Amino acid sequence: MAGRKVLIVYAHQEPRSFNGSLKRIAVEELSKQGCSVTVSDLYAMQFEPRATRNDVVGCLDNSEEFNYGVETWEAYKRGGLSNDVIEEQKKVQEADLLIFQNKLAMFSFTTGGSEEMYAKGSINGDIRYLLWPMQHGIMHFCGVKVLAPHICFAPEYVSEEKRKEMLNAWAQRLKTLWKEEPINCSPEWYFQ
Amino acid sequence: MAGRKVLIVYAHQEPRSFNGSLKRIAVEELSKQGCSVTVSDLYAMQFEPRATRNDVVGCLDNSEEFNYGVETWEAYKRGGLSNDVIEEQKKVQEADLLIFQNKLAMFSFTTGGSEEMYAKGSINGDIRYLLWPMQHGIMHFCGVKVLAPHICFAPEYVSEEKRKEMLNAWAQRLKTLWKEEPINCSPEWYFQ
Numbered sequence: 001m002a003g004r005k006v007l008i009v010y011a012h013q014e015p016r017s018f019n020g021s022l023k024r025i026a027v028e029e030l031s032k033q034g035c036s037v038t039v040s041d042l043y044a045m046q047f048e049p050r051a052t053r054n055d056v057v058g059c060l061d062n063s064e065e066f067n068y069g070v071e072t073w074e075a076y077k078r079g080g081l082s083n084d085v086i087e088e089q090k091k092v093q094e095a096d097l098l099i100f101q102n103k104l105a106m107f108s109f110t111t112g113g114s115e116e117m118y119a120k121g122s123i124n125g126d127i128r129y130l131l132w133p134m135q136h137g138i139m140h141f142c143g144v145k146v147l148a149p150h151i152c153f154a155p156e157y158v159s160e161e162k163r164k165e166m167l168n169a170w171a172q173r174l175k176t177l178w179k180e181e182p183i184n185c186s187p188e189w190y191f192q
Numbered sequence: 193m194a195g196r197k198v199l200i201v202y203a204h205q206e207p208r209s210f211n212g213s214l215k216r217i218a219v220e221e222l223s224k225q226g227c228s229v230t231v232s233d234l235y236a237m238q239f240e241p242r243a244t245r246n247d248v249v250g251c252l253d254n255s256e257e258f259n260y261g262v263e264t265w266e267a268y269k270r271g272g273l274s275n276d277v278i279e280e281q282k283k284v285q286e287a288d289l290l291i292f293q294n295k296l297a298m299f300s301f302t303t304g305g306s307e308e309m310y311a312k313g314s315i316n317g318d319i320r321y322l323l324w325p326m327q328h329g330i331m332h333f334c335g336v337k338v339l340a341p342h343i344c345f346a347p348e349y350v351s352e353e354k355r356k357e358m359l360n361a362w363a364q365r366l367k368t369l370w371k372e373e374p375i376n377c378s379p380e381w382y383f384q
Binding site: 013014016017043046049050051052053064065066067068069112120121123124125129130132133136137141187190191 | 205206243304316317
């Protein structure tokens with residue numbers, strides 16, 4: 001929908017990968033809709049995933065015994081978090097401010113294993129079990145509404161034809177994304 | 193038990209933290225039992241958590257399009273993984289070779305929230321939901337038997353007295369660790 005700000009947090013090493021194609025399609029389709037799309041390309045940015053003292057600029061509250069949670073909270077209040085963290089927070093915040101409803105989030109990812117390997121009772125268990133910590137523990141916990149995940153199963157092991165179908169399905173879904181209802185992000189959705 | 197090799201993978205920034213104490217107690221108690229204990233102190237080692245091309249030494253199999261899974265598998269076969277990865281693999285392997293049964297693993301960690309916050313139906317859901325990807329998806333999947341997790345709930349928010357009790361309980365548990373039966377690492381344990 002025109003005017004909406006979309007942030008895509010993208011984590012893959014190779015732009016020419018299937019994941020790269022999924023990202024490109026999302027940027028194209030959403031831009032076409034008039035959204036302003038920002039991509040945080042974590043690998044390209046060499047985004048630092050470790051939670052260390054470097055996330056705090058300047059003096060620590062207690063330099064005798066480093067407590068990450070306390071120090072980053074204090075730093076946050078005085079604007080003393082490191083630039084890379086502040087930048088990402090800003091992107092998240094802006095995407096939030098511009099849509100007049102609760103923030104939406106969607107996990108879009110590919111798997112190594114086939115769909116059957118992520119069914120209840122199979123080797124990996126229901127794929128929803130794996131989504132619980134992120135969708136419910138992080139997003140829902142922070143008040144973010146969650147759209148149904150978009151999962152491409154095992155693109156490495158299917159035909160070129162099937163891969164094209166997958167990209168197509170993704171592009172199709174994006175066209176009507178804004179009309180989707182969020183999932184009911186309760187334990188039943190994951191474990192019923 | 194004397195002669196067993198134990199690997200502790202430890203991830204906390206501050207040696208003087210409660211987590212630091214838990215680790216120290218484990219090293220002391222297990223060494224006292226005659227085990228040879230190795231600690232991988234990930235923060236101190238500045239262990240690289242990102243999965244990048246740097247994990248592969250020398251030429252890539254396909255330098256046009258980087259595929260992490262393929263490249264690290266090829267590198268593994270020719271002994272071309274980076275040193276930090278090889279070192280850790282060696283530790284894991286050695287710990288495995290010295291005990292004449294399947295490898296054991298135990299997740300020992302602290303939480304920010306209280307025990308009630310990790311009960312079924314509460315804000316975070318059953319803590320076992322969060323253990324599924326690691327205990328079942330990684331350990332069980334690799335054929336490793338899993339001991340019941342050791343969880344210290346919210347050490348930051350309890351009394352000094354209670355914290356001492358927690359450390360004590362940990363030390364006590366370690367004394368008879370080798371007699372414990374692994375959990376039945378099936379979906380029922382997590383989601384029944």
